[in-house]
Amino acid sequence: MESEPVPLLTSTDGPPEHPAARxxxxxxxxxxxxxxPGVYDxxxxxxxxxxxxxxxYMTGAGTTASRLGRADLGLASLPDMVANxxxxxSLSSTPLLADMDTGYGGPVAVARSTxxxxxAGVAGLHIEDQVAEKRCGHLGxxxxxxxxxxRARVRACVAARRRAGSDIVIVARTDALQLLGYQSAVERLRVAREEGADMGFLEGVRNEGEMRQIVADMFPWPMVLNMVEHGVTPRVGRKKARSIGFRMVIWPFATLGPAYLAMREGLEGLKREGEVRLPVECGPRGIFEVCGLEEDIRVDEEAGGEAFRGV
Structure with missing residues (x-):
């Protein structure tokens, strides 16, 4: 089935709403x-x-794995992340929140990254307080x-947004919980809020009580929950997360994990049996339709082209 782009919301008073504004x-x-869901390509x-x-959600771990074939140890560069x-x-008007790691340098570099x-057209980004030699937030x-x-990192993001006249949402992520404890992490989120960040992100929440506490301590500032399965945060479903008071939940491995399992199973079958047995929807037509085949053909025809007639 073809995936149709989500239409832009429109206003009678102006142009279509930008994904960042939405x-x-x-x-x-x-x-x-x-x-x-976390997407990686x-x-x-x-x-x-x-x-x-x-x-x-553009996952940094997924971007590093898919583009570089490496672990999430801060190896992806700004060009890697921006390209992804x-x-x-570019695929639709659906808002994209993108990982921006540590900002890739000092204030000038952070501003340039923002x-x-x-x-690149992203609707939001999150920046964190790890050192440059960072790692996945669920590693030790x-x-x-x-x-x-x-403070300088967040301030540089906010200033760059102002200079650009952009609505991009800035999410402040702190990884201080593991090293410095809960109160220090809260203090860092409050500093980010003071500097103009739009949303908070406490990485590595360890239990449901801590989830409820951070939402209460930062209220009414909206908070995002990072749901990394088999990480340090216990799994919480949509209904529970919403009832706790989180405004957004991201699932970074929602596509990467299933893709790994399916690819491994298919490749093991090929090695064992010498062939791959796919359902009909995984043939060329089906896969290309997922990637917008019919939309591209329609664009060509509306422009008077005939290159793809009969495809």
Whole structure:
């Protein structure tokens, strides 16, 4: 089945709503709740769009795995991340929240990174307080920068957004919980809020009580929950997360994990039996339709082209 782009919301007073403006409106609505699957490339994003999610999340771990074939140890560069973000954001008007890691340097670099994400068309980004030699937030041994450097990172993001005249949503993520404890993590989130970040993100929440506490301590500032299965955070479903008070839940491995299992099973079958047995919807036509085949043919025909007639 072809995945149709989600239409832009329109206003009688102006042009179609930009995805960043839509994401901002969604997180500011106390009655709204956003469930965003992690996507790591154009195909996984197309599948998620076809299912009908109202927002997508570009996972840094998935980007590193898919583009570099490496573990999430801060190895993906700004060009790696921006290239992937641009691809994902270009597929539809559905808001995309994208991982921006540590910002890739000092304040000038953070500002440059923010500008690059804005140009890429993402609706939101999250920046964190780990040191440059960062790692997945659900691995051990994390280290974080000092409060002054953290404040400067957030301030640089906000200033870059202002200069660009953008609505991009800035999410402040702290990884201080593991190393410095809960109160220090809360203090860092409060600093980010003071500097103009739009949403908070406490990485590595350890139990449901801590989930409820952070939502209460930061209220009414909207909070995002990172649901990494088999990480340090216990699994919480959509209904529970919403009842706790989170405004958004991201599932970074929602496409990467199933893709790994399916690819491994298929390849093991090929090695064992010498063939791959796929259902008809996985043939060329079916896969290409997921990737917008019919839409591309229609665009060509409407322009008077005949290159793809009869495809």
């Amino acid at each position: 994401l901002r409106r969604m997180i500011e609505d106390p009655n709204a709740f956003i469930l965003a 154009g195909f996984s994003a197309r599948v998620a769009l076809g299912v009908g999610f109202e927002a997508l 973000a641009s691809t994902l954001a 500008e690059a994400y804005i140009r 041994g994390k280290r974080v920068v000092g409060m002054g450097e953290w």
